[in-house]
Amino acid sequence: MGLSRRNFLKAAAGGGLLAASQLSPVPVWAREPKTRLPEALGILYDATLCIGCKACMSACKEFNNLPPDPSSPEGLWDDPLDLSAKTYNIVKLYTSGSGKTKDQEEDGYSFIRRFCMHCVDPACTSACPVEALHKDPITGIVKYNKDLCIGCRYCQIACPYNVPKFEWDTPFPQIKKCQLCEHRLARGSYPACCEFCPNGASIFGEVQALRKEAKRRLSLPPGSQATFPVHRIDTGEYRYATVGHYFPRVYGEMDGGGTQVLIMAGVPFNKLGLPDLPPESTASHSETLMHSLYKGMIGPYVLFAGLFYLVYRNTSKKDLP
């Protein structure tokens, strides 16, 4: 059977439909990046105030009922090397050269605390197929609901900080991560890490207030004495400390679309294991693409109609197979 003009046109129409469904470089339905919630809650961690005592780690374990996570062969100590399903919060150490001066990039060291950043526009909640991970519409806390979770682990692929952790050694696993001590918030308390931080390195509060506080710290002259709130931003409780030499930026202000956990340090953030991220979340890229192709299912319906027309015309002339 030769390729008649008519068949060619039909084929071209079909190909055009297929191509149109794919080639959409112009984001027709761009998903705008999400903005900060007005009453969002978060934590400000200031590495220059952190003394590496790990009180936050043991408090986190105690109040989240997490088991020890030994990494040494004897298994005597709770000394996790990284976040895991047993460890929602960890203090790590950066060293360089002689490692003598605190909060200095060369020949210095810095502590860095890692836990869920509670993103403004979280990739994990966009990835999660069943809303097992979801962002609280008021507090912005990224919460986990095990009753919905299917254990697909797409959240782990999506998270730029590798925060969600999976229980690999049980037949009935869950995803585990920091939920900002949501159970403590529910009874009027606040995250254990902040309550037990003796130095005001981690303070809890409304993100708006925390951002203001971070900006204030950046504007203070390094080496001077200043007041620093402890435990939480809104109680008026404070201590005096020497202002550190800050790296002139707050991590989480814009990174990956912004986070509700804000980090300050004397060492560039990428040295501390915090990824360099573009100012918008990968969730907005992914959703823009999906919405462009599937918004209202218009694309698939049009394609289906076109295909049906072609297939119907082509089969009705032929003996059925």
Place this chain on the structure above:
Amino acid sequence: MTESQPLEGKILTKPFLVLAALALVGGVLIVYRYVFGLGAVTNLSDGYPWGIWITYDVLVGTALGCGGYAMALLVYAFNKWEYHPLVRSAVLTSVFGYTLAGVAVFLDIGRYWNGYNLFLPWRVNFNSVLVEVALCIAAYVVVLWLELAPALLETRSDPKAQRTRRRLETLLPIIVSLGILLPTMHQSSLGALMIIAGPKLSPLWQTPLLPMLFLITAIAMGYAVTVFESLLSSLAFGRPYETPLLARISTVMVGFVGIYLVIRLADVVLRGQAGLIFTDNLTSVMFIIENLLFLQAVIILARPANRSDNRWLFISAILLLLGGAVYRFNAFLVGYTPGFGWRYFPALPEIFITLGIVALELLGYLYFVKRYPILPKAEHA
């Protein structure tokens, strides 16, 4: 009136028993997985939460199952009925490729008892690429069985079966249209899955064109697997070769791959990432291997004489299938770096479970071609 016929012959042959043994080993390990958890049989970690069950069983497995899709596109949408004799066997490979990819997903998800939530619209997050993939693949498995059903019903003599068959045949345009629409959607979405991984995926693979590149390679692999399967079954069952038809399919195939290579390389260059190709590390080497496999297939098939030579057809089909498979492994594992210090290589039980699933696919294929009219009727000279 039919152009297909069952092969007949013994089911319990030696290869069949070997495959059955492999499937059995896989089955035992699967029981172990459900009793002791994923960590007991896999090397998956919080850094590499997806391993070969996703990359091979789902990504490569469904791409190898695109024969039915690629052939339906050619025959029904582009009205090329001369290829129709190859449709049924292509659909059969698709049925097994996709059905067992679905099974693999159930092995992989940790909280499988909650899996039903995916099918409750009020619990589903429609922003998730994975939802599109999961629902679309689930629907396509049903469509594939409906596409295959007339062939299975054909052998039955009772009037009820024949009534069902006729009813299915009147619905054919709808079933076939869905059978083209759904793979177009989910094969592209499989690529889109990695967009949200952002900078964790090397710029050699991370591109907004991921969905398009996955779709084109899936279609090309669909044609390649049809050629591969036709030649192999002619060889294995001592049937006449379909060389003239395969030559024409390979013309279509080489067109797809040629276009693909142009887009693929132009994309890397235009995004300013071409330097990464020559950095002499694992990702650059794998990128080169991936694209050389495609390129070699194009070079072979560019010569018309090679397209009528069974040996070159077979080699180029294999090169193409390997190229598509390496592309998928690269985009999901090799090019994926979750951070410092994470490593992944599949554990032995993990590999054996995948082998068991592949064995089950082949067992199903062998049984069905012998009992049902799937392969084209042999025309004896």
